[in-house]
Amino acid sequence: MSNFKRWTAVGLGAALIAGCSGEAERPAEAPAASPAATAGEGAGEGGESGEGGVNIAAAATDPVVYLSALALVEAHVRAAAEAAGAGERQAAAEMFAHPVGEVLVDMQPTFQQLGVATFEEPFIAASTATAQGAEPAEVRRLATGLLSTLEAAEARAPAGGLRNPDVAAAVIADLVDRGALQYATAKGSDAYEPYLDGYGFLLTARAWRDRHGAEIARATPETAGKIDAAITALAAAYPTATRPAALNADEGALLAAASQLKLATSR
The missing domain is CATH 1.20.58 (Methane Monooxygenase Hydroxylase; Chain G, domain 1)
Incomplete structure (x- = not known):
């Protein structure tokens, strides 16, 4: 796994919080991946399945696989917004960061094939802002923007998609x-x-x-x-x-x- 995927998949939000407080320049030895990464079928590192249990090899041709991958990302966004509203800032920051390594990095070839511009950076920006103390209303605004991006990606689903x-x-x-x-x-x-x-x-x-x-x-x-x-x-x-x-x-x-x-x- 690349350093980029390692940081995002196992808790970039926590690393950002530590960095902002001057406690560390990089995260400690990584814990296990988020349980969401193993809650589906075929979770693995690369190959045919992404870390979120997404069959990456089928995503470009199977609308259910493609849209399920986006829904997995959406679940993290919605959870992040609600966690921030409940005062759980660190958990919210991590929720924004996790889908980058769990899904989005592995989905890049599929996005390119379907004409979807990759969009990892706004997730990292939302994680950073949340870790640095953004107010819940601002976190919700960032989440709304990410959901709109995901909706646009949904429209590119293969094989007729949501029709x-x-x-x-x-x-x-x-x-x-x-x-x-x-x-x-x-x-x-x-x-x-x-x-x-x-x-x-x-x-x-x-x-x-x-x-x-x-x-x-x-x-x-x-x-x-x-x-x-x-x-x-x-x-x-x-x-x-x-x-x-x-x-x-x-x-x-x-x-x-x-x-x-x-x-x-x-x-």
Whole structure:
């Protein structure tokens, strides 16, 4: 892994905070990658899969893979904005930085092939600003700009992209599945970040449902119902931006709802 990917994937935000306070010029020996990097299928370092569990080799031709990669980035952005609003500045800075190494660097060839200008720098800028003490309103403004950039990249999705509502449904299913798997990780740790990763998946699944739910319901009402049920279960697991004192959602029900949705949207 290059130094650039190492810094971004394992917590550039934390390194920036330390640097701003004069505590260090570079991060300490890197901890394990964010749990979001291993919450999906095929997580790995390069090769056919990116660190976020994205099948990079298929992203240029498969709209679900491509859009799921962008949705994974979106989840980090939404989580960062909410964490900043909750006073969790370091976690927010790290959330902005993580997708650079987890997804965006590996997606560069795909972006070039599809005519999407690469956009890592605004994520690093948002991470830096958050680490240096930007107010929550400014962090939210930066997040809104990043979401607009992601929306523009979505429009370049291959093979018809979002013109097929089944594609949007499959992306939502992937987000729910990641969130359900992430809940087990969050329960096994007292750290905030694993929970925040899952909360980002919830927010993004909900946002995709709000944007595309009507078309999905017209095309496949049964799938739309499974989406609603799965998001309801996910919301019970991640009720607020701040981690609850106890994580006692029904994990079995959550995994079952995620599995039913994944099966309904499988191709």
